[in-house]
Amino acid sequence: MKKVLLTAGICLFAGSVFAQMKNVNAAFNEAKMPKPNFGEARKSINEALKNPDTKDLAKTWYVAGFIENKSFEGDYNKTLIKQSVNEKNMYNALLDSYEKYLVAAKLDTMPNEKGKVKSKYLKDIKNTIKNNQPHFWSAGAYFYNEKDYKKAYKMWEIYQDIPKLNFMAKETLNATDSSYMQIRYYAALAAFQTKDNKLAIKALNEAKKDNYEIQDIYYYLVYAYSQEKDTVNQLNTLKEAVEVLGEKANDPKYQFMSQLINLCIYTGKGDDAIAYLKKALETNPNIAEYWKVLAVLYYENKKDEANAVQCLEKAISVKPDYADAYGELGRIYFNKAVTASNEASLIKNDAEYQKVREEVVLAAYKKALPYYEKAHSMKPDENEYMIALRGIYYNLGDEANLKKIEAEMNASE
Template sequence: MKRVLLSVALCMVASASFAQKKAVSQAESLVKGTADANAFTEARSLIKGAMENAESKDDPKTWYVAGFIEDQQFSNEKTKQVLGQQPNEPVMYDALGHILPYFQKAYELDQKPNAKGKVKPKYTKNIKNTLSANHVYYINGGAYYFDQKDYAKAYDFFEQYLTISDMPMFKGTPTAARDSNFMTVQFYSAVAATQLNDPKKAIAALERAKSTDYRQNDVYQYLCYEYEQAKDSVNLEKTLKEGMEKFPQEKYYLLSLINAYIYSNRSEQAIEYLNAAIQKDPNNAQLYDVMGRVYEGLKDYAKAEEFFTKAYSLDSENADILSNLGRVYYNQGVNKLGEANAITDSQKYQEESAKAKALFEKAMPYFEKVHQLKPDDRDCMTALRGIYYNLNMGDKFDAIEAEMNK
């Protein structure tokens, strides 16, 4: 009796296993040579069940057919494109995006030894041919999603292209070539990653892109931005220094490194790099302006005035430089007036007040010039109001007050 029951159980298992294999074959047959959307829907439903069933989920054919279904739908749309017809791009690229994950699983299972301990792949050749034929279309798919601003999918497609290039089965073939396509895809995969609000992923992609000679200046600048966003000051400074060495003519790295030193209160390092920069580019007004700001932060107003004045002599129409030079005089005037107000001796008070007014008078023409260049600049108008008030220039005070109250 036990033997009979055991036989029945075995028959039931065999029947279930056969049913799943039949479902896989049926799914494969449904999509061969057809563009019928219903056939693809039914085939996907059948193969989904087989991928989840214990009797068929470890069979390489199950996963191969899953990828085959997607490739058939992709090929239908690709054929339209080749014939000059408009393909259904969302359907086309959605199908393409599903092929590789299924084929990777099929390939993994196809390499397992059989009952005799031998590896006899059944699907690897077809997988290799299909992935090789489709390889370039992953670039198109990534570009399609990039244009749609779907950066997650764009990143996924570019990464699939790179994954296929790195698969052992393609070693030594054109699919694995580190050519211009490969370098371009690495770059745009990294760019897409920067749009995902995932600094870790972006940094990994950009660090990888550094290894190829394609738009490296852009890669380094993107990477600096990501390290800054991640508040990784160590790697930020390291990358900025690397960028300075690789692209000595690019001002971005030096100025960014100087800013990093300024914002971290390392004025000595900032001054050191600024001096080096000025030696290389002695007519760069921006460098003198930044040096002036460093000294202003150190409250060395004499030095700040010296460098702001030099910047002004090189670029007298620059509103920022004009504001900085005006500000260094204005703030000294405010400080001097505060000192004067604390003096009880009338004569000394008059002397110190006169010094304060002289500083306000020095600041005035620079802020007036800024006001001409940038009439809506509130900081400039505030400074002018203070200057006119302290110099008893009632008409000008009223005029600037009216402008501010508009």
């Protein structure tokens, strides 16, 4: 009795497998028809892909990939004769075909019970993937233009991954080294557009190795690190960009040197900022803004008034209408006057106090005055300059100019 039941069980199992293989074969035959019904083919193969008896068979996945590839080929051939197709569906079929063929290739190269590999479908899979590689370039471009950046990145990533597949190692592909560089660049741009900073950083670092459109790559990489608040890698990338690009690091479109200097200042690395400013000015001494920033660092960080003044005078010689440089010079002498005034207030002897006030305090205000007046003439709405001028006029006893500047301040409120 047990033997009869066992035999019946085997028959039932064989019948189930046979029924599902009918689905696989039916789907395969439908896809090979001159005018396939891909809806029916997909319905049949999807049942086999879900069934435990056939879902792990190489043929099932091969047929699934074959169907999608036939769908892609049909639409692509229509485009060659200027017929309109649904490009999204066409390229999604290309992607589905590739992914299903990968599973089929894996199952088709598994050793049998004797430890031997006897592939039935691998040759056709390799040929199809080889022929389809260029289409992944076009697919990426389509999805990029459609602003589906994740799908664009995926398509371009597959283009790069095909030669890395174990079973494609010996295949001669049509792609050139330059095409891979371009694809890595475009894939990096797509990754950046996804707003997924980690993905962007990965793709941009990969593209950076090619030195292709390297200024763009550094620019987007710095931005991605900034969005991740990774100041360490942001700073290191800017340093690398400045080192690699040389004078091009000052390109106003990218401003790598300016970004590096600002980040050094922001992260408390004032000495590094000074060093980079000096380096930049050795290459191009005609950047007035750099002379002004260097002056501020000398003055604020190093308490080096002499070098600060020298840098500001250099900035003005490069850019005579540079209001900020005049304002900084005024600030240095204004602060000198305030400090001297505070120190003088501690002097007990009236005659000595008056002497210091006249020779040191008022002398410093007088030195600050022309610089602030020049800055104010260029930037009449700058409140800082008006406040400083009011203080100077008050201390110098210049009532006429004091009233005039106060009137200007009241009018600007």
